[in-house]
Amino acid sequence: MRVVVGADRHGSIDRAVRFLGIGRADIVVVPADDEGRMLPDQLEPALGESEEPLIVCLQAGEVHTGAFDDVAALIPIAHDRGAWVHVDGAFGLWAATSPRLRHLTAGMEAADSWATDAHKTLNVPYDCGMAIVRDPADSIAALRTGGDYLVYTGLDPWDVTPELSRRARGVPAWAALRSLGRAGVAELIERLHDNAVAMAEGLAQIDGIELLHEVGYTQVMFRMPSDEQTTALGAAILAEGTAVVTGAQWRGRAALRCAMSSWATSPADIERTLAAIRSLAAA
Structure with missing residues (x-):
């Protein structure tokens, strides 16, 4: 498996790759422009011709400049090669809520997964990150576990998170969203x-x-x-x-x-x- 990233991606991408055991040698870096945006004309050459599984990580909000990758141009290129497209939107994904700024996120709905943080924008405590996957079946395939004492009722919490038990991290984020609207x-x-x-x-x-x-x-x-x-x-x-x-x-x-x-x-x-x-x- 190869993970294709922009030159100015956040360091957490490399860290996640190490956690998955993929290794630095399988990270392919695509050049970025002066604002930190992945160059669309450089993505296709970076994907190559091999049939290895591909993950392309795009960015909504470069951590220094706030710049957004041109996802409307990049996602079709990645999908044409059968890649899974993930958008790192730690703070930038929230631009989609604003009529004035949502143009920055145009095309992101075509990605396969997204991540964002509530602590950066909703001002809730740390430990309220969100991972969002388009198709619940993908989360279930990756994370569902078994046990004679576990009674499945549909989409259970342990189907979509690595932990079988966890505190209610989502409550502060839910409260902020419920309060603000x-x-x-x-x-x-x-x-x-x-x-x-x-x-x-x-x-x-x-x-x-x-x-x-x-x-x-x-x-x-x-x-x-x-x-x-x-x-x-x-x-x-x-x-x-x-x-x-x-x-x-x-x-x-x-x-x-x-x-x-x-x-x-x-x-x-x-x-x-x-x-x-x-x-x-x-x-």
């Missing part, structure tokens, strides 16, 4: 996006700061002229305490990354953060 989730997603756009527009006005990508979703990544200045600015922002940004490496250079995910972040918080960064960058 469809319109509330859409409003939350759009507010996170608005915060990212405002942050990027403000950063672009600060001398010495360079934005590293188009802000299409909820991520903002930037740097200063040198790696040393970028690293120093990141440390200064953390020490100053108004906001938290994380350090990153992008295309071999140091960068700073803002991931908009908190329901509580307001436009005033963005302005306060920009004022702090403006002062620290000047210093």
